Amino acid sequence: MNRKVLSNLAFHVLTDREWSRGRSMLEVASAAIDGGATVIQLRDKMSSTRTLIEEGHALRELTRERGVLLIVNDRVDVALAVDADGVHVGQDDMPGDLARKLLGPNRILGISAGSMEEAVAAIVAGADYLGIGPIYATRGKADAGEPVGPGLIAEICKRYTTPLVAIGGITTENAGEVMQAGAAGIAVITAVVNAEDVYLAAHQLARALIV
Numbered sequence: 128m129n130r131k132v133l134s135n136l137a138f139h140v141l142t143d144r145e146w147s148r149g150r151s152m153l154e155v156a157s158a159a160i161d162g163g164a165t166v167i168q169l170r171d172k173m174s175s176t177r178t179l180i181e182e183g184h185a186l187r188e189l190t191r192e193r194g195v196l197l198i199v200n201d202r203v204d205v206a207l208a209v210d211a212d213g214v215h216v217g218q219d220d221m222p223g224d225l226a227r228k229l230l231g232p233n234r235i236l237g238i239s240a241g242s243m244e245e246a247v248a249a250i251v252a253g254a255d256y257l258g259i260g261p262i263y264a265t266r267g268k269a270d271a272g273e274p275v276g277p278g279l280i281a282e283i284c285k286r287y288t289t290p291l292v293a294i295g296g297i298t299t300e301n302a303g304e305v306m307q308a309g310a311a312g313i314a315v316i317t318a319v320v321n322a323e324d325v326y327l328a329a330h331q332l333a334r335a336l337i338v
Protein backbone atom coordinates (compact mmCIF):
# COMPACT_ATOMS: atom_id res chain seq x y z
CA MET A 128 0.00 0.00 0.00
CA ASN A 129 1.31 3.44 -0.82
CA ARG A 130 1.01 5.36 2.44
CA LYS A 131 2.66 8.55 1.30
CA VAL A 132 0.25 11.43 1.62
CA LEU A 133 1.59 14.73 0.40
CA SER A 134 -1.73 16.51 0.25
CA ASN A 135 -1.20 18.76 3.23
CA LEU A 136 2.28 20.07 3.75
CA ALA A 137 0.90 23.54 4.46
CA PHE A 138 1.72 24.11 8.11
CA HIS A 139 4.56 22.35 9.93
CA VAL A 140 5.11 22.91 13.63
CA LEU A 141 8.49 21.70 14.92
CA THR A 142 8.70 20.62 18.53
CA ASP A 143 11.32 22.29 20.71
CA ARG A 144 11.66 21.83 24.48
CA GLU A 145 13.67 24.98 25.04
CA TRP A 146 11.05 27.26 23.51
CA SER A 147 8.02 25.52 25.07
CA ARG A 148 7.79 27.53 28.32
CA GLY A 149 7.89 24.32 30.34
CA ARG A 150 4.85 22.83 28.60
CA SER A 151 4.96 19.22 27.45
CA MET A 152 5.60 18.32 23.83
CA LEU A 153 2.19 16.65 23.61
CA GLU A 154 0.35 19.64 25.08
CA VAL A 155 2.02 22.01 22.61
CA ALA A 156 1.52 19.69 19.63
CA SER A 157 -2.14 19.10 20.50
CA ALA A 158 -2.89 22.84 20.77
CA ALA A 159 -0.98 23.49 17.52
CA ILE A 160 -3.10 20.87 15.73
CA ASP A 161 -6.27 22.45 17.17
CA GLY A 162 -5.08 25.74 15.70
CA GLY A 163 -4.48 24.29 12.23
CA ALA A 164 -1.05 22.63 12.07
CA THR A 165 -1.07 19.93 9.39
CA VAL A 166 2.36 18.42 10.14
CA ILE A 167 4.09 17.86 13.47
CA GLN A 168 7.84 17.46 13.19
CA LEU A 169 9.52 15.75 16.16
CA ARG A 170 12.68 17.82 16.59
CA ASP A 171 14.56 17.15 19.80
CA LYS A 172 18.31 17.66 19.65
CA MET A 173 18.91 17.00 23.34
CA SER A 174 17.28 13.72 24.24
CA SER A 175 18.55 10.16 24.19
CA THR A 176 17.44 7.77 21.49
CA ARG A 177 15.23 6.02 24.05
CA THR A 178 13.46 9.27 24.93
CA LEU A 179 13.10 10.22 21.27
CA ILE A 180 11.36 6.92 20.61
CA GLU A 181 8.99 7.46 23.55
CA GLU A 182 8.20 10.96 22.29
CA GLY A 183 7.75 9.61 18.79
CA HIS A 184 5.28 6.93 19.90
CA ALA A 185 3.25 9.49 21.85
CA LEU A 186 3.21 11.95 18.94
CA ARG A 187 2.35 9.11 16.54
CA GLU A 188 -0.75 8.29 18.57
CA LEU A 189 -1.78 11.95 18.74
CA THR A 190 -1.16 12.71 15.07
CA ARG A 191 -2.94 9.55 13.93
CA GLU A 192 -5.99 10.35 16.07
CA ARG A 193 -6.07 13.90 14.71
CA GLY A 194 -5.36 13.08 11.07
CA VAL A 195 -2.14 15.07 10.65
CA LEU A 196 1.31 14.00 9.47
CA LEU A 197 4.23 13.07 11.73
CA ILE A 198 7.73 13.76 10.44
CA VAL A 199 10.87 12.96 12.47
CA ASN A 200 13.79 15.36 12.22
CA ASP A 201 17.30 13.99 11.47
CA ARG A 202 16.71 10.36 12.45
CA VAL A 203 15.62 7.80 9.87
CA ASP A 204 15.91 5.00 12.44
CA VAL A 205 13.53 6.73 14.85
CA ALA A 206 11.11 7.55 12.05
CA LEU A 207 10.94 3.86 11.10
CA ALA A 208 10.76 2.72 14.74
CA VAL A 209 7.68 4.83 15.50
CA ASP A 210 6.06 4.35 12.09
CA ALA A 211 6.23 8.07 11.30
CA ASP A 212 4.99 9.35 7.95
CA GLY A 213 8.45 10.54 7.08
CA VAL A 214 11.76 12.14 7.98
CA HIS A 215 13.44 15.48 7.43
CA VAL A 216 17.21 15.65 6.81
CA GLY A 217 19.50 18.64 6.36
CA GLN A 218 22.85 19.25 4.73
CA ASP A 219 24.79 17.85 7.72
CA ASP A 220 22.54 14.82 8.23
CA MET A 221 22.30 11.48 6.48
CA PRO A 222 22.58 12.11 2.70
CA GLY A 223 19.19 12.32 1.03
CA ASP A 224 19.70 9.41 -1.35
CA LEU A 225 20.66 7.11 1.51
CA ALA A 226 17.71 8.30 3.60
CA ARG A 227 15.44 7.51 0.65
CA LYS A 228 16.94 4.04 0.31
CA LEU A 229 16.34 3.27 3.99
CA LEU A 230 12.87 4.83 4.09
CA GLY A 231 11.62 3.18 0.93
CA PRO A 232 9.34 4.86 -1.59
CA ASN A 233 6.24 5.16 0.57
CA ARG A 234 7.34 7.48 3.32
CA ILE A 235 7.83 11.20 2.99
CA LEU A 236 11.37 12.56 2.65
CA GLY A 237 12.01 16.25 3.31
CA ILE A 238 15.43 17.75 2.62
CA SER A 239 16.74 21.21 3.59
CA ALA A 240 18.13 23.56 0.96
CA GLY A 241 19.51 27.06 1.26
CA SER A 242 20.53 27.59 -2.36
CA MET A 243 19.51 26.58 -5.87
CA GLU A 244 22.38 24.06 -5.97
CA GLU A 245 21.25 22.37 -2.76
CA ALA A 246 17.67 22.35 -4.02
CA VAL A 247 18.62 20.60 -7.27
CA ALA A 248 20.72 18.01 -5.39
CA ALA A 249 17.86 17.36 -2.96
CA ILE A 250 15.39 16.82 -5.79
CA VAL A 251 17.79 14.41 -7.51
CA ALA A 252 18.25 12.55 -4.18
CA GLY A 253 14.51 11.88 -4.04
CA ALA A 254 13.02 14.60 -1.83
CA ASP A 255 9.22 14.82 -1.64
CA TYR A 256 9.47 18.38 -0.35
CA LEU A 257 12.25 20.88 0.30
CA GLY A 258 12.65 22.94 3.47
CA ILE A 259 13.93 26.28 2.16
CA GLY A 260 15.64 28.56 4.65
CA PRO A 261 16.37 30.44 6.62
CA ILE A 262 14.02 32.77 4.78
CA TYR A 263 14.21 35.46 7.49
CA ALA A 264 16.36 35.93 10.62
CA THR A 265 15.53 33.13 13.04
CA ARG A 266 15.68 32.63 16.80
CA GLY A 267 14.97 28.92 16.45
CA LYS A 268 18.29 27.63 15.06
CA ALA A 269 21.58 29.18 16.14
CA ASP A 270 23.57 27.88 13.15
CA ALA A 271 20.98 28.58 10.47
CA GLY A 272 23.16 31.05 8.55
CA GLU A 273 22.19 34.20 6.71
CA PRO A 274 18.59 34.69 5.54
CA VAL A 275 18.02 33.83 1.88
CA GLY A 276 14.72 35.73 1.52
CA PRO A 277 11.53 34.66 -0.28
CA GLY A 278 13.21 35.27 -3.67
CA LEU A 279 14.87 31.86 -3.53
CA ILE A 280 11.44 30.22 -3.29
CA ALA A 281 10.29 32.09 -6.39
CA GLU A 282 13.45 31.07 -8.26
CA ILE A 283 13.13 27.36 -7.41
CA CYS A 284 9.41 27.39 -8.23
CA LYS A 285 10.13 28.69 -11.72
CA ARG A 286 12.21 25.58 -12.47
CA TYR A 287 10.83 22.71 -10.35
CA THR A 288 7.50 21.40 -9.12
CA THR A 289 8.69 19.78 -5.86
CA PRO A 290 6.71 21.39 -2.99
CA LEU A 291 8.69 24.03 -1.06
CA VAL A 292 8.26 24.63 2.67
CA ALA A 293 9.52 28.00 3.92
CA ILE A 294 11.34 27.99 7.26
CA GLY A 295 13.17 30.50 9.44
CA GLY A 296 11.57 33.55 11.05
CA ILE A 297 8.10 32.90 9.64
CA THR A 298 5.36 34.89 11.40
CA THR A 299 1.80 36.02 10.72
CA GLU A 300 3.29 39.19 9.20
CA ASN A 301 5.37 37.45 6.51
CA ALA A 302 3.61 34.10 5.94
CA GLY A 303 1.49 35.57 3.13
CA GLU A 304 4.62 36.84 1.37
CA VAL A 305 6.27 33.40 1.26
CA MET A 306 3.06 31.76 0.07
CA GLN A 307 2.79 34.37 -2.67
CA ALA A 308 6.38 33.59 -3.66
CA GLY A 309 5.20 30.04 -4.38
CA ALA A 310 5.72 28.08 -1.15
CA ALA A 311 3.47 25.07 -0.58
CA GLY A 312 3.67 25.74 3.14
CA ILE A 313 5.56 27.05 6.14
CA ALA A 314 7.44 25.50 9.05
CA VAL A 315 7.80 27.25 12.40
CA ILE A 316 9.18 26.83 15.88
CA THR A 317 9.02 29.97 18.01
CA ALA A 318 5.98 31.63 16.45
CA VAL A 319 3.86 28.76 17.78
CA VAL A 320 5.82 26.77 20.36
CA ASN A 321 6.90 29.84 22.33
CA ALA A 322 3.53 31.61 22.13
CA GLU A 323 1.63 32.19 25.36
CA ASP A 324 -1.49 30.83 23.63
CA VAL A 325 -0.32 28.08 21.27
CA TYR A 326 -3.79 27.46 19.83
CA LEU A 327 -4.32 31.14 19.00
CA ALA A 328 -0.85 31.56 17.49
CA ALA A 329 -1.34 28.51 15.26
CA HIS A 330 -4.84 29.62 14.30
CA GLN A 331 -3.61 33.08 13.27
CA LEU A 332 -0.74 31.59 11.24
CA ALA A 333 -3.09 29.15 9.53
CA ARG A 334 -5.30 32.08 8.49
CA ALA A 335 -2.27 34.04 7.25
CA LEU A 336 -1.48 31.20 4.83
CA ILE A 337 -4.62 31.87 2.85
CA VAL A 338 -3.54 34.37 0.21
Ligand SMILES: Cc1ncc(COP(=O)(O)OP(=O)(O)O)c(N)n1
Nearest residue numbers: 200215216217218239258292294314
Ligand atom coordinates in the same frame (compact mmCIF):
# COMPACT_ATOMS: atom_id res chain seq x y z
C1 LIG B 1 10.70 21.71 7.18
C2 LIG B 1 12.11 21.83 7.65
N1 LIG B 1 12.97 22.53 6.92
C3 LIG B 1 14.26 22.67 7.33
C4 LIG B 1 14.68 22.07 8.50
C5 LIG B 1 16.10 22.19 8.97
O1 LIG B 1 16.80 20.95 8.91
P1 LIG B 1 18.37 20.95 9.22
O2 LIG B 1 19.04 21.89 8.28
O3 LIG B 1 18.85 19.56 9.24
O4 LIG B 1 18.47 21.55 10.67
P2 LIG B 1 17.90 20.93 12.03
O5 LIG B 1 16.42 21.15 12.06
O6 LIG B 1 18.25 19.49 12.07
O7 LIG B 1 18.60 21.72 13.09
C6 LIG B 1 13.74 21.32 9.23
N2 LIG B 1 14.06 20.72 10.38
N3 LIG B 1 12.46 21.21 8.78
Ligand SMILES: Cc1nc(C(=O)O)sc1CCOP(=O)(O)O
Nearest residue numbers: 260261265267295296315316317
Ligand atom coordinates in the same frame (compact mmCIF):
# COMPACT_ATOMS: atom_id res chain seq x y z
C1 LIG C 1 14.90 24.38 12.35
C2 LIG C 1 15.23 25.46 11.42
N1 LIG C 1 15.77 25.22 10.19
C3 LIG C 1 16.02 26.35 9.54
C4 LIG C 1 16.63 26.38 8.19
O1 LIG C 1 16.90 27.47 7.69
O2 LIG C 1 16.83 25.30 7.64
S1 LIG C 1 15.58 27.74 10.36
C5 LIG C 1 15.03 26.82 11.68
C6 LIG C 1 14.46 27.41 12.92
C7 LIG C 1 13.05 27.89 12.73
O3 LIG C 1 12.63 28.50 13.90
P1 LIG C 1 11.71 29.79 13.88
O4 LIG C 1 10.43 29.40 13.24
O5 LIG C 1 11.53 30.11 15.33
O6 LIG C 1 12.43 30.87 13.14
Ligand SMILES: [Mg+2]
Nearest residue numbers: 201216217220
Ligand atom coordinates in the same frame (compact mmCIF):
# COMPACT_ATOMS: atom_id res chain seq x y z
MG1 LIG D 1 18.91 18.16 10.64
